[in-house]
Amino acid sequence: MNLREVLTRITAGKGRDGDLELLEDLGAVLSDGSLCGLGQTAANPVLSTVRYFRDEYEAHIRDRRCPAGVCKALIRYEITDNCTGCTSCAKVCPTDAITGERRKLHVIEQSKCIQCGTCMDVCKDDAVVVR
Amino acid sequence: MSAPKGNDMIQVTIDGRPVQVAPGTTILAAAKQVGIEIPALCNSPLVEPYGVCRVCSVELAEGRRRRIVTACNYPLQRACEVSTRSERALRTRRLVLEMMQARWPNVKVVRDLAREAGLDGPRFAHPRRNEDPHACILCGLCVRLCHEGVWHNVLAFEGRGESRRVAMPYGQQPATCVGCMACASICPTGAIRSSEDPNHPADADRVRRAGFELTREVVMLDKHQCRMREVGTAHLTEIMNDYDLLPCYNYRYGADPKTPQITSDKFRVVFTQGVADGCALGCDMACAKAVEGHVLRTGPDKGKAVLVDGPEYETVAGCGSNVGIFEPWAIIEINYYCDHYGLDTISFGTLMAFVTECWEAGILDRERTGGLDLAPGSIDGVLEVLHQMARGEGFGLIAGQGIRRMKQIFAERFGADPAFLQDIGMEAKGLEYSEYVCKESLAQQGGYGIALKGPQHDEAWLIFMDMVNKQIPTFEDKAEALHYFPMWRTWFGLNGLCKLLWNDVEPEDNATSGAPAKVPAHVRGYCEFVAGMTGREVKPEDLITASERVYNFQRIFNLKMGFGRRAHDAIPYRAMGPVTEAEYLSRQERYDKQLKEEVGEDPAELTLEEKRAALRRWREDRYQKLLDAVYKRRGWTSDGIPTLAKARALGIDKVPGVIELLAAHGVTE
Numbered sequence: 193m194n195l196r197e198v199l200t201r202i203t204a205g206k207g208r209d210g211d212l213e214l215l216e217d218l219g220a221v222l223s224d225g226s227l228c229g230l231g232q233t234a235a236n237p238v239l240s241t242v243r244y245f246r247d248e249y250e251a252h253i254r255d256r257r258c259p260a261g262v263c264k265a266l267i268r269y270e271i272t273d274n275c276t277g278c279t280s281c282a283k284v285c286p287t288d289a290i291t292g293e294r295r296k297l298h299v300i301e302q303s304k305c306i307q308c309g310t311c312m313d314v315c316k317d318d319a320v321v322v323r
Numbered sequence: 324m325s326a327p328k329g330n331d332m333i334q335v336t337i338d339g340r341p342v343q344v345a346p347g348t349t350i351l352a353a354a355k356q357v358g359i360e361i362p363a364l365c366n367s368p369l370v371e372p373y374g375v376c377r378v379c380s381v382e383l384a385e386g387r388r389r390r391i392v393t394a395c396n397y398p399l400q401r402a403c404e405v406s407t408r409s410e411r412a413l414r415t416r417r418l419v420l421e422m423m424q425a426r427w428p429n430v431k432v433v434r435d436l437a438r439e440a441g442l443d444g445p446r447f448a449h450p451r452r453n454e455d456p457h458a459c460i461l462c463g464l465c466v467r468l469c470h471e472g473v474w475h476n477v478l479a480f481e482g483r484g485e486s487r488r489v490a491m492p493y494g495q496q497p498a499t500c501v502g503c504m505a506c507a508s509i510c511p512t513g514a515i516r517s518s519e520d521p522n523h524p525a526d527a528d529r530v531r532r533a534g535f536e537l538t539r540e541v542v543m544l545d546k547h548q549c550r551m552r553e554v555g556t557a558h559l560t561e562i563m564n565d566y567d568l569l570p571c572y573n574y575r576y577g578a579d580p581k582t583p584q585i586t587s588d589k590f591r592v593v594f595t596q597g598v599a600d601g602c603a604l605g606c607d608m609a610c611a612k613a614v615e616g617h618v619l620r621t622g623p624d625k626g627k628a629v630l631v632d633g634p635e636y637e638t639v640a641g642c643g644s645n646v647g648i649f650e651p652w653a654i655i656e657i658n659y660y661c662d663h664y665g666l667d668t669i670s671f672g673t674l675m676a677f678v679t680e681c682w683e684a685g686i687l688d689r690e691r692t693g694g695l696d697l698a699p700g701s702i703d704g705v706l707e708v709l710h711q712m713a714r715g716e717g718f719g720l721i722a723g724q725g726i727r728r729m730k731q732i733f734a735e736r737f738g739a740d741p742a743f744l745q746d747i748g749m750e751a752k753g754l755e756y757s758e759y760v761c762k763e764s765l766a767q768q769g770g771y772g773i774a775l776k777g778p779q780h781d782e783a784w785l786i787f788m789d790m791v792n793k794q795i796p797t798f799e800d801k802a803e804a805l806h807y808f809p810m811w812r813t814w815f816g817l818n819g820l821c822k823l824l825w826n827d828v829e830p831e832d833n834a835t836s837g838a839p840a841k842v843p844a845h846v847r848g849y850c851e852f853v854a855g856m857t858g859r860e861v862k863p864e865d866l867i868t869a870s871e872r873v874y875n876f877q878r879i880f881n882l883k884m885g886f887g888r889r890a891h892d893a894i895p896y897r898a899m900g901p902v903t904e905a906e907y908l909s910r911q912e913r914y915d916k917q918l919k920e921e922v923g924e925d926p927a928e929l930t931l932e933e934k935r936a937a938l939r940r941w942r943e944d945r946y947q948k949l950l951d952a953v954y955k956r957r958g959w960t961s962d963g964i965p966t967l968a969k970a971r972a973l974g975i976d977k978v979p980g981v982i983e984l985l986a987a988h989g990v991t992e
Contacts (some may be wrong), residue, residue, distance in 0.1 A: 194447045221414060221418040225391055227374070
């Protein structure tokens with residue numbers, strides 16, 4: 193439960209100094225001190241990701257950055273010059289965050305964007321990127 | 324406790340210190356042996372280890388394997404190394420405490436342990452954070468004590484994960500909860516409180532503290548002492564047989580080779596009710612046992628499977644060895660029918676013991692018993708008399724009148740020798756004796772003989788003090804004991820309390836208390852109980868005075884009813900010494916030694932007849948001297964009547980008619 197809370201905090205870009213150590217602490221003690229097999233193994237995914245992707249955790253906490261481009265709170269979608277103004281993205285955007293005239297460069301209004309990634313999926317010109 | 328042999332012990336190392344322990348010892352206990360304290364929240368000597376708080380986590384290295392285990396419930400089985408302060412152990416303990424701290428930040432035990440572990444505050448928030456300093460920390464001590472100690476199962480955990488909590492069934496206090504508050508007493512946080520106390524004690528906490536001390540002793544010590552929770556009073560059978568005190572064949576002998584057939588292990592296997600039951604709900608000792616599914620072989624309920632309440636020691640002795648019956652099923656059957664017919668198993672056992680001896684002596688035969696064989700050990704005969712008593716027919720009509728009347732009837736109708744009947748008929752004041760052989764304990768002869776309602780040991784049980792531990796050698800010592808103990812035991816009657824908790828479980832240090840027979844710590848506990856209930860401070864002497872007032876009044880009441888004089892304290896010779904030749908011969912060495920060392924006769928120069936007569940004269944004389952000493956100590960006349968001064972001192976003289984009654988018996992200024 194605490195593990196989840198800390199993980200959620202980190203993916204939301206609200207990670208704090210010491211969170212990584214706390215995760216390791218919680219995970220190790222959960223494995224060591226639990227009575228049941230569930231408890232003993234529950235922390236394994238967290239522990240192994242900390243072990244193998246420590247730099248990514250650090251990027252989240254220190255740089256508020258998600259190198260894999262997965263944590264929605266840490267990424268923004270942008271439209272590059274590749275945009276041909278086909279309007280596909282604006283049509284599918286569930287929050288009407290994309291504006292732009294036909295055949296002209298479209299723009300994502302970040303305050304409305306919910307990082308669902310649908311625009312990226314439908315763009316035929318690879319004009320939507322994650323930053 | 325003897326230490327197991329060296330090769331049975333295992334060698335473990337705790338924080339680098341070697342310890343030898345018996346296999347199965349927990350790490351926590353082993354650490355204690357070398358003075359290493361491992362913190363624990365859910366552990367108590369009153370209950371089995373549970374391992375739920377995880378605070379006692381330590382690191383265990385066995386061979387190449389290293390792991391974290393809980394010290395409280397990890398049984399050591401082979402050589403290993405334990406670290407209570409390794410980094411891994413400390414990390415575990417710290418985090419466990421940190422999680423508790425996050426949930427229960429203000430609970431003192433949690434705070435103290437967290438501080439000890441060097442924690443500032445939790446690094447995370449808890450969704451069920453509870454600021455209450457008396458919050459429940461789910462250690463389960465109350466649940467386990469209620470289940471294992473009090474045997475009531477009133478409390479249990481409900482819910483899982485973070486919803487887990489301690490609860491009563493359907494959230495209500497069930498009828499089986501007597502409010503003993505053992506749960507509250509063991510709770511480390513003060514989370515359990517009583518909502519109301521219908522008895523309105525002046526100081527409920529004081530009453531409970533006194534009560535909980537008894538609970539603690541019963542739960543922790545009974546299993547090492549009398550095992551009352553396991554077998555009830557039945558454990559006494561083997562002890563009495565070992566000390567030559569178990570009445571066999573109408574109190575002729577104190578032991579029998581067949582006793583092993585009726586010892587507690589024979590009954591333990593048929594006892595089915597290891598529960599707190601109907602004797603007194605809430606009593607932790609729970610000595611009342613029962614046999615379920617006994618299929619009756621005789622009587623109106625023949626063939627039925629029944630539940631039998633008991634048997635207790637005195638039923639086993641009275642309806643077993645004393646009548647020469649050494650069959651557990653027969654004792655259980657007699658027990659059942661005595662209960663069924665509303666008869667007392669002690670009176671029935673003792674009067675049938677008398678009947679069987681009369682049969683053996685030729686006073687009774689088939690013609691006189693209506694065709695029944697009533698030789699000692701005749702199960703069919705004894706059971707049939709029992710049924711006849713209930714139906715009011717046959718020999719049962721005679722036996723049912725008790726020993727005092729039977730003595731008359733046998734002398735008048737069957738021409739038996741009244742003196743012999745008087746010697747072997749174990750009754751006084753018309754009541755049958757309870758089941759202890761008191762021949763060798765003068766103090767107990769007095770305990771039985773002077774008892775107000777007849778010879779039951781309810782007033783005084785002094786055999787061990789007198790005979791085994793030799794704590795009361797002189798007449799004055801015995802008289803003092805026959806003052807103190809009857810008064811003290813009367814106090815239980817006055818308060819509606821059971822005596823078993825007074826001295827059938829004893830504090831660990833009772834032997835060094837100065838007066839172990841009085842169990843001083845328990846007497847002080849009862850004073851606490853009285854003070855807590857009434858709000859009045861009392862000293863042990865005050866309890867005795869309260870009893871003395873009632874006891875003397877009862878003696879005077881006996882006098883009014885025609886039973887309160889010296890003549891009524893007479894006892895049959897069977898209670899004092901060997902009546903028959905066979906009895907003398909069975910313990911010849913003991914009696915000869917006494918003749919030589921104490922009576923001053925040389926047994927070598929006397930015939931058996933003369934030896935018996937000499938021993939009898941001496942023993943009967945000692946009983947009279949004992950009466951003198953006891954009456955004097957109690958403030959009674961030599962006729963056994965309270966003096967006017969005594970009545971005045973106790974305030975009994977103010978009861979209408981008392982002064983006149985005493986005067987009518989020659990007791991004046």
